[in-house]
Amino acid sequence: MSSRSKSIVVIGVLLAVGLIAPHTNAFGVLLITRAMVLAVLAMSLDLLLGFTGLPSLGQAAYLGIGAYLTAILATKYSFGLGWSFWLVVVLGTSIGAATAAIFGLLAIRATGVYFLMITLALGQCVWGLAYRWNSVTGGDNGINLPGRPEFGIRLADDVTYFYVVFCFFVASLAMLYVLVQSPFGRSLEGIREREVRMRILGYNTWLHKYIAFIIAGAFGGLAGVLWAHANGHVSPEDLVLTTSVDALLMVVLGGSGTLMGGAIGAGVVVFLREYLSTLVPWWQYALGGVYILVILYLPGGLMSIPVRIRQWRTGGRLPMRKPLRWRRI
Amino acid sequence: MTSKSPRRTGLMLTGGFLAFAVSPTMTTGAAAQELIVGFIAPMTGPFAQVGKDMVNGFEMYAGQVKGDFAGAKIKFILEDDQARPPTAVLKAEKLIRQDKVHLVVGGVLASEGYALAPISTREKVVYIPSVPASDDLTQRDAAKYPYVVRTGWSSSQPTHPFGEWACEQGYKRIVAIAADYAFGYESVGGFQKTFEECGGKIIQKIWPPLNAIDFGPYIPTIKQDADAIFTLMVGPMSLQFPKQLAAAGNKKPVIGGGTSYDEFTLPSMGAEVIGHVSALQYSAALDTPKNAAFVKAYRAKYGKVPSYFSETNYTTAQMIHEVMKQTRGKWPGADEFVKLLASVKVDAVRGPVSLDDMRNPVQNIYIKKVEKKKMFGYDKEELWNTVIKTYPNVSQFWKYDKETFLSQPVYSRDFPPCKFCE
Numbered sequence: 001m002s003s004r005s006k007s008i009v010v011i012g013v014l015l016a017v018g019l020i021a022p023h024t025n026a027f028g029v030l031l032i033t034r035a036m037v038l039a040v041l042a043m044s045l046d047l048l049l050g051f052t053g054l055p056s057l058g059q060a061a062y063l064g065i066g067a068y069l070t071a072i073l074a075t076k077y078s079f080g081l082g083w084s085f086w087l088v089v090v091l092g093t094s095i096g097a098a099t100a101a102i103f104g105l106l107a108i109r110a111t112g113v114y115f116l117m118i119t120l121a122l123g124q125c126v127w128g129l130a131y132r133w134n135s136v137t138g139g140d141n142g143i144n145l146p147g148r149p150e151f152g153i154r155l156a157d158d159v160t161y162f163y164v165v166f167c168f169f170v171a172s173l174a175m176l177y178v179l180v181q182s183p184f185g186r187s188l189e190g191i192r193e194r195e196v197r198m199r200i201l202g203y204n205t206w207l208h209k210y211i212a213f214i215i216a217g218a219f220g221g222l223a224g225v226l227w228a229h230a231n232g233h234v235s236p237e238d239l240v241l242t243t244s245v246d247a248l249l250m251v252v253l254g255g256s257g258t259l260m261g262g263a264i265g266a267g268v269v270v271f272l273r274e275y276l277s278t279l280v281p282w283w284q285y286a287l288g289g290v291y292i293l294v295i296l297y298l299p300g301g302l303m304s305i306p307v308r309i310r311q312w313r314t315g316g317r318l319p320m321r322k323p324l325r326w327r328r329i
Numbered sequence: 330m331t332s333k334s335p336r337r338t339g340l341m342l343t344g345g346f347l348a349f350a351v352s353p354t355m356t357t358g359a360a361a362q363e364l365i366v367g368f369i370a371p372m373t374g375p376f377a378q379v380g381k382d383m384v385n386g387f388e389m390y391a392g393q394v395k396g397d398f399a400g401a402k403i404k405f406i407l408e409d410d411q412a413r414p415p416t417a418v419l420k421a422e423k424l425i426r427q428d429k430v431h432l433v434v435g436g437v438l439a440s441e442g443y444a445l446a447p448i449s450t451r452e453k454v455v456y457i458p459s460v461p462a463s464d465d466l467t468q469r470d471a472a473k474y475p476y477v478v479r480t481g482w483s484s485s486q487p488t489h490p491f492g493e494w495a496c497e498q499g500y501k502r503i504v505a506i507a508a509d510y511a512f513g514y515e516s517v518g519g520f521q522k523t524f525e526e527c528g529g530k531i532i533q534k535i536w537p538p539l540n541a542i543d544f545g546p547y548i549p550t551i552k553q554d555a556d557a558i559f560t561l562m563v564g565p566m567s568l569q570f571p572k573q574l575a576a577a578g579n580k581k582p583v584i585g586g587g588t589s590y591d592e593f594t595l596p597s598m599g600a601e602v603i604g605h606v607s608a609l610q611y612s613a614a615l616d617t618p619k620n621a622a623f624v625k626a627y628r629a630k631y632g633k634v635p636s637y638f639s640e641t642n643y644t645t646a647q648m649i650h651e652v653m654k655q656t657r658g659k660w661p662g663a664d665e666f667v668k669l670l671a672s673v674k675v676d677a678v679r680g681p682v683s684l685d686d687m688r689n690p691v692q693n694i695y696i697k698k699v700e701k702k703k704m705f706g707y708d709k710e711e712l713w714n715t716v717i718k719t720y721p722n723v724s725q726f727w728k729y730d731k732e733t734f735l736s737q738p739v740y741s742r743d744f745p746p747c748k749f750c751e
Contacts, residue, residue, distance in 0.1 A: 026426035030419075131509075131538070134742055140440045140510035140539065141463075142414055144447045232451075233444050235414040277409060278423055284373060 010173075010260060018166055022159045030230075033162045035270040036169045037226045042250040042262030043176055044219030049248070050257030051180050052212045053192030055116050058103070058123025059247045062217045064130055064239030065099050066092035066224020071143040071234040072136065078146070085149035089168075089225050096221015097214050099126075104213040108206060111195075123244050130236040142235030145228060155229065165226050169263075172219055176259055179215070188212055189257075253294050255301025264302055362658055364401040366649075367424030369417055369435035369445070372409035375540055376437055376564050378593050379638050380409070383435060383460060385631050386639035390646035393626075398650045400658025406430060412437045412564075414444040421445055425452045431660055432457060434645060438539075438563075439463035439484060439511035449476040455663050455670075459645040460638060462486075464515045465739050467689035467725060476663055478670045478688045480645040482610050484512050485519025485740060487587060487694045489727035490720040491608035492523030494696050495584060500524075500556040502532045502749075506547060506570075507561035507586070509536035509742075516561045516586045518740020521747075523727065530749035531559075536742065541566060544573045551579075552751065561586035568594050575601035582606075590699055592636035595712040598699075602712065605699045610690075611637040611679040612697045614704055614713035621705050623678045634711075637679075644677040651675055685724050694720040 021032045041063050048054040069092050073079040080088035107118045130137045137143065148155035155161045179185050190198045191205050199205050228234050247262075250269050254261030272290065276283040298304055368387060370380035384407060396403045406428050408420035417436050424430045425448070434457045436445050442461025449456035456477050458466060462484040466477055495503065503524065507513035513536065521531045533552050537544060542565060551558065558581055562570050567589045574583065583602075587609025590602065613624055613634045623643070627635040635643075652661075652669045661669065667688075674683040680693040697714040704713050726734045738744050 027423045030422055030426070034419075139742075140438075141443045142440060144444065147451075231415060231418055232447065233415065233418050235440065235444065237413045237415050274419060278420070278427075281372065281409075 014170060014173075018163070021162055021166075026158060029158045029162050031270055031274055033158070033165050033230050034227075034274070035267045036162075036165045036263075037223050037230055038247070038250065038270060039263035039266040040169055040172045040226070041220055041223040041247050042254070042266045043172060043259050044216040044223065045247045046251045046256055046259055046262040047176060047180070047188075047212055047216045047219075049251055050255075050259075050261070051185060051192060052188045052209055054111075054209065054213070055248065056107075056119040056213075056216070057116050057241070057244050057248060058107075058119035058121075058126075059216070059220055060239040060241070060243035061103070061123040061126035062096040062099060062220025063224040063227055063243065064126055064234075064236075066096050066221035067228040067234045067238060068130060068137060068143070068224075069095050069221075070225045070228040071145055074145050074228075075143055081146065081149045083151045085151065085155075089222065092221045092225035093218045094221070096224065097218035100214045100217020100220070101210075103217070104210045108209050108213060120241065120244070123239070124241065127236055127239050127241070130239060137236070140236060142233055142237075145232050145234070147232070148229050161229065165230065168222065168226060172222065173259060173263070176219070180259065184208070184211075249291060251301075253291065253301055255303030258301070258303045261301050261303040268302070362401050363404055364398055364432075364649075364653065364658075364660065365404045365406065365428060365430045367421070367428060367430035367433045368405060368407045369410045369420055369424070369433065369441075370407065371412040371437055372407070374411040374413075376412035379412075379437055379460075379564060379591075379636075382593055382636050382638040383437075383642045385627070386635065386642035387434070387646050389627060389630060389639075390643045390650070394650065398653040398658065399656075401653050401660070410436065410441065412441070414438070414440050417441045418444050418448065421448050421456075425454050431455065431663075431666075432649070434459055434642070436461045439515070442466050443511065446470070446474040446477050450474055453663055455666055457645055457649075457670075459641050462515070463511055464725070467685075467687045469735060469739060471687045476667055478667055478684070480648055480682075480690060481641045482692070483689050483725040484515030485522075486689075486723060486725050486727075487608040487610060488516050488519035489523050490694050490723055491584070491696065492520045492525075492529070493527055494608070494718065495520070495524050495557070495559075496527035496529050498557075498582075500529060500582075502530050502552075502555045503557050503559050503584075504533040504535070504551050504555040505531055505559040505561075506535040506537065506551065507559075508539045508541075508563050508566060510539045512563065513539075513561050514742050515740040517559070518745060519727075520559060521745050522740075525745070525748070531747060532749050532751050534742075534747055534750065537566075539563065539566075542569045544570055548574055548577045548579075555581060557582045557584055559584055560589050562589040564588075567591060568597055571598065571602045571605065587611075587637060587697075590697075590714055591638070592634045592714070593638075595699070595714075596633070598712060600701075602699045603701055606696060606717070607699075607714070608694055608696050609637055609714075610692045610694055611640045612695050612714040612716050613640075614697065614715050615679070615695065616716065617680075619676070620678050624705055640678050644675065644679065644682065647677060648673050648675055648682075681722070685726075687725070689725045691722050691724045694723045696720070 045059045048056050070088055103122045110118050153160055187203055187208055195205050250265030251262045254265030272287045370383045371377055372380050391403050410417035410420050421433055424433055432455045436442055437460050439461055442458045442463040445456055446466055458479050459481050462482050464483045464485055467479050505517045507517045535547050537547050584606045587607045590607050592613045651673045655669055671684050671688050682690050682692045685691050695716045696718040697716050699712055700715045701710050701712055703710055
């Protein structure tokens with residue numbers, strides 16, 4: 001498919017979401033906002049998993065750090081409740097990046113399952129800090145935020161806040177898209193496919209991976225800032241292992257290496273978990289069923305459905321696509 | 330690939346979001362004679378048992394009055410929070426925004442109470458923490474949460490008298506081992522305060538994380554020269570800890586918070602817990618005609634003995650009913666409802682319950698001992714929490730002056746400081 005028609009579809013979908021979301025009920029807006037925040041987190045992970053081939057199980061750590069920074073600044077210093085919100089966004093993004101810069105030094109040396117384990121351990125460290133460092137994080141009680149920022153426009157209004165998150169989401173998508181299309185992004189894909197070859201070609205693969213790791217951390221931190229204000233409450237439960245696993249599953253569900261896949265995955269997971277669970281008691285089976293079916297029959301994720309349909313229509317072979325990376329992990 | 334296929338993806342996506350948009354349209358305004366209760370309880374996860382007991386309790390009362398609260402038809406909407414604060418927050422938002430509930434009832438963990446209370450203030454909706462015992466909801470933060478009325482208890486309420494009781498038993502040196510979260514700190518804190526004031530010493534505090542099931546790393550560190558062990562376990566922890574403690578050869582007396590011996594865990598427990606003593610505002614073995622009738626009816630309906638989680642929600646429903654009687658089934662508005670509920674006095678299953686001026690119950694605290702015996706005419710020997718002493722009309726401030734008590738910080742991992750820790 002041409003990248004132009006692809007972009008048109010994506011823009012169309014985004015416009016549709018932006019127009020439809022405010023017309024759902026008050027709870028629907030909240031859910032879509034949450035899905036968008038998680039979509040930013042999932043896309044940040046996709047940069048690692050889908051484009052660089054690094055399966056991180058600690059992405060929730062950056063979300064947590066961003067969220068706790070926002071909450072602590074807001075409650076202890078009343079900072080970030082006016083125009084300074086934008087400064088908090090910058091700070092949250094930077095602290096995500098800074099943490100990733102430290103964690104990256106430890107994690108990047110490993111690959112595959114070992115990378116998975118190290119990121120998991122680092123993620124748990126951050127969780128432990130949130131849970132145990134009572135004087136700063138409030139421990140298990142978490143932190144209640146005093147309210148959303150107000151600077152001329154009131155973010156306390158859910159629709160307004162939705163549009164703010166929506167803009168951040170679109171901006172993140174655009175930035176990450178530009179990034180993966182750039183020569184840097186291409187070399188990341190090269191590393192994913194065959195790191196040794198890239199090294200022989202003279203690329204500093206460690207540095208490439210390290211930078212990708214930091215960028216992913218930055219977007220994770222951004223998601224954290226948005227997350228704190230979306231919920232009005234930050235808790236160690238926000239950065240438990242489950243959140244990291246969720247992010248990973250969102251990417252796999254939507255299709256790794258596609259960016260939009262992570263966003264779609266986030267939408268599906270939030271819909272099934274938070275909305276279906278209010279309707280039926282068997283939502284967990286639905287969620288589990290979707291995971292299993294996608295992994296069994298759509299290893300390329302939901303984004304590969306069009307290709308699958310085409311294949312089924314023509315009865316022919318799959319057009320040459322990238323191999324199904326997930327198997328390599 | 331042609332350009333056809335992505336368009337199809339786009340259509341599907343839009344379709345998905347449309348489903349999102351269209352389905353939640355069943356929002357309805359409340360009918361005049363309808364009382365919509367949003368109930369938050371864990372239906373999945375480690376606290377699912379607790380959640381079932383909570384729902385059973387409330388539903389049993391509603392069933393007994395045939396869903397008719399003095400003319401108001403009760404509409405009960407249950408949401409599963411998995412005992413996780415962020416989920417509880419989201420579910421409360423759903424109940425308030427989409428279902429337009431009059432009351433939000435429930436939550437389990439102390440941390441959930443702290444997370445849900447600000448929503449009640451923000452949305453001006455009554456929140457009744459029937460289970461979350463977080464002290465500050467009705468103490469230092471009570472002014473911040475004008476729409477919170479507690480029908481359950483505060484964490485340190487039973488452990489204040491329990492500390493004195495421990496002194497009376499002649500215990501001098503006690504090791505505390507408790508779940509590492511607000512409820513644990515506050516329960517231990519209350520116990521430590523009164524126990525040390527009458528001459529006892531807490532010589533060690535151990536904090537295993539909430540939901541720990543392997544106590545192997547903690548049990549061997551318990552000081553051997555202690556007179557007794559104070560435990561505070563919640564949910565599945567309460568089943569594992571006594572077993573592992575007994576397996577480690579413990580001979581010391583074990584005392585603890587009431588949730589360590591909830592009635593729904595007793596049937597799965599063995600001889601290892603016999604003789605353990607705990608304190609709470611309810612015991613299923615409470616020997617009053619009212620409780621006997623409650624236990625029998627509950628057991629006939631749900632096939633198990635009610636725990637305090639059942640009783641507290643049964644009583645919550647009863648108290649809501651009392652308010653509705655005064656308004657003749659009309660919803661009086663959140664502010665008025667809070668006022669009325671705060672002045673309700675009921676003769677509850679657990680004993681007389683009234684609320685103090687910070688909207689926390691004043692009620693009996695029972696010291697109870699796990700015994701194997703027959704009760705209420707059941708022909709099998711079972712484990713029961715036999716009441717061995719009653720402290721009547723205990724307030725959350727115990728014998729202290731309210732102002733003095735509130736001027737100290739909330740009980741935490743570091744308060745009261747562990748002066749005698751070795």
